[in-house]
Amino acid sequence: MDFSLSPELCALRDKTRQFIAEQVIPLEKDERQSEHGPSEDLRRELVSRARAAGLLTPHASRAMGGLGLTHVEKAVVFEEAGYSWLGPTALNIHAPDEGNIHLMEEVATAAQKERWLRPQIQGLTRSCFAMTEPAPGAGADPSMLSCTAVRDGDDYLINGVKWFITGADGADYVIIMARMADGSATMFLSDMDRPGIVLDRNMDAMDCCFTGGHGVLRFEGLRVPAADVLGEVGQGFRYAQVRLAPARLTHCMRWLGQARRAHDTALAYVRKRRAFGKSLIEHEGVGFMVADNDMDLQTARLHIWHTAWLLDQGQKCNFESSRAKVVCSEAQWRVVDRSVQMLGGQGVTGETPVMRIFTDLRAFRIYDGPNEVHRWSLARKLAHMAEAAEVSLQTEGAAA
Structure with missing residues (x-):
């Protein structure tokens, strides 16, 4: 590499x-x-x-x-x-437009791209992605999807409730994940001004960096023409991975910039601020935090670049993107948390950008799957890999 x-x-x-x-x-x-x-x-x-x-x-x-x-x-x-x-x-x-643009380029028909994607790429429109649901619907476990789609002539009727739908307020179109009668999932495209789509409310959240916030959407007999199915019927879960694996990584990329901003702000402060006869950075405790920040930033960057390189080689990288999401979100959080500490009182006020970054970035350990779910998934895959390696060694030994 x-x-x-x-x-x-x-x-x-x-x-x-x-x-x-x-x-x-x-x-x-x-x-x-x-x-x-x-x-x-x-x-x-x-x-x-x-x-x-x-x-x-x-x-x-x-x-x-x-x-x-x-x-x-x-x-x-x-x-x-x-x-x-x-x-x-x-x-x-x-997010969510970046991930939706990637998904649409991969899956949408030529007509769908001209109708929805091209204006979005031109910055004229916005989109949202409606998958997450309140209990007992789908959250970290997508198999619990409860929003339904039923065929009705040349259309599908969609019913259900979604929440934490980033950018819903003011979005021009939505990609909807809905369950079919056979238990599979399908993605549907719809303009947001169609009858049957109701924005119940915007949810108050720690972050405030996403245009449109995070909304609660209700679909009440939303009629979607069969021509507006995104991709193939029944392939929604597969397309979700097409979208989510790269989208996890782009979250890491963007938040790395915010973490670096927090570190740069704190570093400038501790170089100038003096206490007990010398600058703060000359005190060992503060100096260690500066060094740890640098190491965490570089660790996150290398995980991002490595996984990005694998994606450029055509690999699926679900395992690597999950690992990068956990490593980066926690490393970047540590950087911002230390930056608040180094800034002292300045870190908990709006006098610097760090307090804002702190509240925005905390949610990253939850978005695109809680880190605990990614750890559980990684552990299962590692167990399968170890088992496969053990079987391979036994087969080689028997052959010898």
């Missing part, structure tokens, strides 16, 4: 870094934000700036109007975009 960056990628990294510093960070205190994220007006301004800079939707294919970045290239650019909590919104690479 060669992780050296090409001159072209270095130039794109530097261009993104300059754009975030000059065009995005100055808008972080813009009043067009609430506890449910940036307003649509602010999102459109950010997108307009990224479009003018030639940085809009860089992960989309060139054929659809993006830059066609590889996964490794995304790792570099997304980290830079994540340096501001508004950066991913500006570049149109925030």
